[in-house]
């Protein structure tokens with residue numbers, strides 16, 4: 001597979017093309033080979049968390065992901081994963097390189113840990129949502145020990161309409177039943193700022209609140225910067241007075257902070273539809 005094909009498959013944007021190609025236009029160094037060995041060890045092993053980054057930086061990981069793409073695709077081919085689902089899933093690499101440019105104003109992959117989930121081969125974009133297939137663990141008292149769990153993620157890009165979310169959950173049930181028949185799933189979980197109950201209080205009619213209401217809220221946890229990061233693509237809580245208040249979400253996020261509140265994460269779960 002040549003470099004152009006890897007860039008096409010990972011949906012690297014034109015603005016990031018030259019710098020991405022430069023990473024591939026040389027022999028892989030020792031650190032990149034080390035990172036690829038880590039990815040190889042995780043492929044098909046259903047790890048729950050990110051690959052330990054060790055001393056390797058975001059550029060090493062980005063190059064390793066690009067170079068490892070053919071091996072990931074071969075693994076997915078062996079599972080019979082359709083090419084369009086592989087492509088939709090891999091497009092998160094280009095999306096995150098683009099987000100890095102918007103957040104930091106430069107080329108890179110700030111969120112390199114996140115992509116290590118995709119490159120373990122058990123996270124897929126199915127319609128509007130991403131689903132990460134994981135073994136049951138003890139925290140999930142709401143699921144039977146023999147069940148596998150779908151952890152749900154919401155990539156940016158397009159609205160979160162109830163119809164799109166319904167279609168995505170139905171696609172997920174059919175997909176995992178077909179491609180992972182020995183790993184039965186009945187429940188999904190979501191850990192997100194979208195499930196912070198304050199968001200549904202402030203914007204009860206929004207798509208985001210409708211999405212959150214699908215889940216039974218287990219608990220909340222602290223993560224004070226997520227709402228600002230995902231709404232404004234800005235790290236930290238400095239300079240909030242400079243941020244726009246154009247949409248109802250932007251106003252809700254900032255007004256809660258103006259009122260002395262703190263944003264966090266909601267942890268919720270739901271029962272998947274039976275087809």
Ligand SMILES: CC(C)(COP(=O)(O)OP(=O)(O)OC[C@H]1O[C@@H](n2cnc3c(N)ncnc32)[C@H](O)[C@@H]1OP(=O)(O)O)[C@@H](O)C(=O)NCCC(=O)NCCS
Pocket residue numbers: 153154155156157158159160161191192193194203206207208209230231232246247248249250
């Ligand atoms: C989650 C997401 C898809 C929801 O989009 P959506 O379906 O358009 O959201 P809603 O219809 O509920 O939006 C309600 C209002 O908030 C605004 N809004 C939604 N997401 C916004 C965003 N990221 N930035 C600014 N405004 C946003 C909408 O424009 C709308 O404004 P209006 O009432 O003034 O017209 C979107 O926020 C997004 O892409 N977020 C980034 C990804 C993310 O947060 N993932 C979860 C990570 S844990």
